[in-house]
Amino acid sequence: MKNFGLDIWANKNFIIEEGEVRLNYKSMPSLLEITKRIRDNGTRGPLLLRFPHLIKKQIRSLYSHFYSAIEENEYKGSFNAVFPLKVNQFPHAVTAVVQEGKEYYYGLEAGSKAELILAMTQTPLGANITVNGFKDKEMITLGFIAAQSGHTITLTIEGLGELETIIAVAKESNLKVPNIGLRVRLHSAGSGVWAKSGGMDAKFGLTSTEILEAVSLLKAAKLLDNLSMIHFHIGSQMVDIAPIKRALREAGNFYAELKKMGANALENINIGGGLAVEYDQYSHAKSHNYSIEEFSSSVVFLLGEIMDAKGVAHPNIFTESGRFIVASHAVLITPVLELFTQDYHEKLLKFKKNNPPLIEELRELNRLLNNKNCIEYLHDALDHIESLLTLFDLGYIDLQDRSNAEILVHNIIKKSLYLTASYNTDELKQLQINLQERYLINASIFQSLPDYWGIKQDFPIMPIHHLNADPLRAASLWDITCDSDGEIGFNPEKPLYLHDINLDEEDYFLAFFNVGAYQETLGMQHNLFTHPSEYTISIDDESYSLQNNVASKSILNVLASLGYNEQEILNKLKTDLQKSDFITEKEKSDTLTKLETYINQNGYLRTTN
Numbered sequence: 001m002k003n004f005g006l007d008i009w010a011n012k013n014f015i016i017e018e019g020e021v022r023l024n025y026k027s028m029p030s031l032l033e034i035t036k037r038i039r040d041n042g043t044r045g046p047l048l049l050r051f052p053h054l055i056k057k058q059i060r061s062l063y064s065h066f067y068s069a070i071e072e073n074e075y076k077g078s079f080n081a082v083f084p085l086k087v088n089q090f091p092h093a094v095t096a097v098v099q100e101g102k103e104y105y106y107g108l109e110a111g112s113k114a115e116l117i118l119a120m121t122q123t124p125l126g127a128n129i130t131v132n133g134f135k136d137k138e139m140i141t142l143g144f145i146a147a148q149s150g151h152t153i154t155l156t157i158e159g160l161g162e163l164e165t166i167i168a169v170a171k172e173s174n175l176k177v178p179n180i181g182l183r184v185r186l187h188s189a190g191s192g193v194w195a196k197s198g199g200m201d202a203k204f205g206l207t208s209t210e211i212l213e214a215v216s217l218l219k220a221a222k223l224l225d226n227l228s229m230i231h232f233h234i235g236s237q238m239v240d241i242a243p244i245k246r247a248l249r250e251a252g253n254f255y256a257e258l259k260k261m262g263a264n265a266l267e268n269i270n271i272g273g274g275l276a277v278e279y280d281q282y283s284h285a286k287s288h289n290y291s292i293e294e295f296s297s298s299v300v301f302l303l304g305e306i307m308d309a310k311g312v313a314h315p316n317i318f319t320e321s322g323r324f325i326v327a328s329h330a331v332l333i334t335p336v337l338e339l340f341t342q343d344y345h346e347k348l349l350k351f352k353k354n355n356p357p358l359i360e361e362l363r364e365l366n367r368l369l370n371n372k373n374c375i376e377y378l379h380d381a382l383d384h385i386e387s388l389l390t391l392f393d394l395g396y397i398d399l400q401d402r403s404n405a406e407i408l409v410h411n412i413i414k415k416s417l418y419l420t421a422s423y424n425t426d427e428l429k430q431l432q433i434n435l436q437e438r439y440l441i442n443a444s445i446f447q448s449l450p451d452y453w454g455i456k457q458d459f460p461i462m463p464i465h466h467l468n469a470d471p472l473r474a475a476s477l478w479d480i481t482c483d484s485d486g487e488i489g490f491n492p493e494k495p496l497y498l499h500d501i502n503l504d505e506e507d508y509f510l511a512f513f514n515v516g517a518y519q520e521t522l523g524m525q526h527n528l529f530t531h532p533s534e535y536t537i538s539i540d541d542e543s544y545s546l547q548n549n550v551a552s553k554s555i556l557n558v559l560a561s562l563g564y565n566e567q568e569i570l571n572k573l574k575t576d577l578q579k580s581d582f583i584t585e586k587e588k589s590d591t592l593t594k595l596e597t598y599i600n601q602n603g604y605l606r607t608t609n
């Protein structure tokens with residue numbers, strides 16, 4: 001797996017050249033160079049790099065595939081999309097989404113009051129706002145205010161209570177009434193971890209009986225002309241296209257039935273999000289079974305077919321895919337602080353003029369090992385080490401011999417495991433697990449990869465340099481939290497191999513890809529590790545620039561954000577040190593300066609890395 005599955009998950013966004021990972025775009029900067037440039041100014045700890053050109057690429061891909069499908073199928077409705085804010089609400093992600101989506105009138109979706117306020121301030125007039133999720137009267141009133149302020153906004157109701165509130169607000173005020181959408185509860189459930197969004201027992205949506213009632217409520221309130229959309233969302237990261245198609249058929253028929261019942265203003269069908277992203281580094285474990293081409297043409301074809309059969313005009317299509325748009329734009333880079341079993345490095349071998357015969361044999365096995373003989377040689381080596389350990393116990397070989405034997409066998413096992421990665425016998429699996437190297441990364445999995453911790457979502461992981469050399473070490477990654485869950489264990493089914501690096505001599509940086517969706521807001525401050533230092537990387541033909549730096553929060557700011565008083569903390573530290581004995585005033589004041597420096601930096605480790 002020398003290219004770490006780049007051909008599977010990277011969508012040609014990154015390439016390997018001269019042993020380094022580069023952006024496959026314009027001046028093609030290398031991730032290592034960007035990382036070094038940022039670290040040159042003293043930044044330490046994990047980095048989050050945002051690449052807005054990758055957001056642009058995904059928005060274009062979404063629109064252009066739907067545009068082509070519409071043309072090919074002679075579909076009469078239009079295509080529209082909104083970005084669901086819950087996927088990433090951070091300013092430099094949202095700004096990039098809005099900026100890159102302008103030419104398409106790409107809008108925003110909100111699922112809470114705070115997100116709605118964000119949508120009202122970030123959505124360009126003319127682009128759509130859709131609002132989902134549970135709403136109270138205030139949130140509904142905010143929707144009216146948005147409409148009054150010139151936004152094209154659709155409030156999707158999740159239950160009849162919300163509709164009654166909309167009717168009440170419309171009666172009480174003269175504010176412009178927003179468009180109304182109905183979320184339909186589909187019997188065709190989704191698949192995947194998030195399946196609960198669809199299905200009869202779904203958390204959201206109106207049953208068919210409720211939909212009939214909604215229509216009579218709207219009619220009675222003379223608001224039927226505001227009913228413009230029906231909506232469904234069957235779950236995130238839909239791995240299989242079959243349930244999507246079932247849901248489309250069902251929702252399409254809901255739409256057609258409503259039209260026939262006289263919902264004349266109804267003209268949009270919103271198919272929610274759920275477009276999957278490839279997270280897998282191993283082809284045998286690909287995480288979804290369809291492409292954007294297949295998705296867009298299935299949606300357009302099916303809707304056209306249903307409407308034609310029922311003699312109903314083709315609706316405009318809305319999508320709310322979020323993961324698909326932003327997952328790829330952010331890359332997490334973490335320095336490796338330590339390898340825990342450096343002790344077995346071949347450099348530490350110290351042979352004598354005359355070595356015991358078994359050690360000479362191990363040397364030969366190690367030297368001549370190749371992919372044809374490795375299983376046989378591995379067995380010989382395991383045999384020899386048993387004998388050598390017995391010889392040590394009996395006093396026939398000394399400590400230096402034993403050390404040489406252990407290093408040699410360790411290396412023989414390591415190399416054979418790498419050479420036989422596909423054999424997967426129980427013996428090899430066990431050896432692999434026993435021999436894994438533990439890489440300590442200067443990051444928190446809870447903060448930066450919460451979905452790995454919470455739902456075992458894999459992310460592509462690879463070093464950003466040293467890629468000319470074969471990675472030989474079966475690797476598990478430990479983060480710097482004091483929590484045993486802060487670990488990405490070695491998985492023999494999806495083995496991650498990394499390089500054997502002498503960290504005293506060189507750096508080793510790992511990158512985690514496709515972390516732009518959901519990870520940032522779901523991330524938590526376990527052990528008070530806060531968000532990584534963030535940069536937006538804007539790439540042009542000649543070069544690239546670092547923009548929008550958001551520094552990782554300082555220790556003092558983290559404590560303040562929990563509600564502690566900064567000044568009290570500073571005073572307490574100062575007076576305790578002032579009162580202490582046995583050091584000079586000069587030493588006290590130097591120590592105080594040090595202390596102040598420390599607490600005004602982020603809390604990630606600042607050893608050589």
Ligand SMILES: *Cc1c(COP(=O)(O)O)cnc(C)c1O
Pocket residue numbers: 084086087111132233235236237272273274275320321322323324
């Ligand atoms: C979460 C959500 C989305 C986005 O889902 P993705 O899988 O990120 O595309 C879209 N619509 C609604 C209603 C949602 O709740």
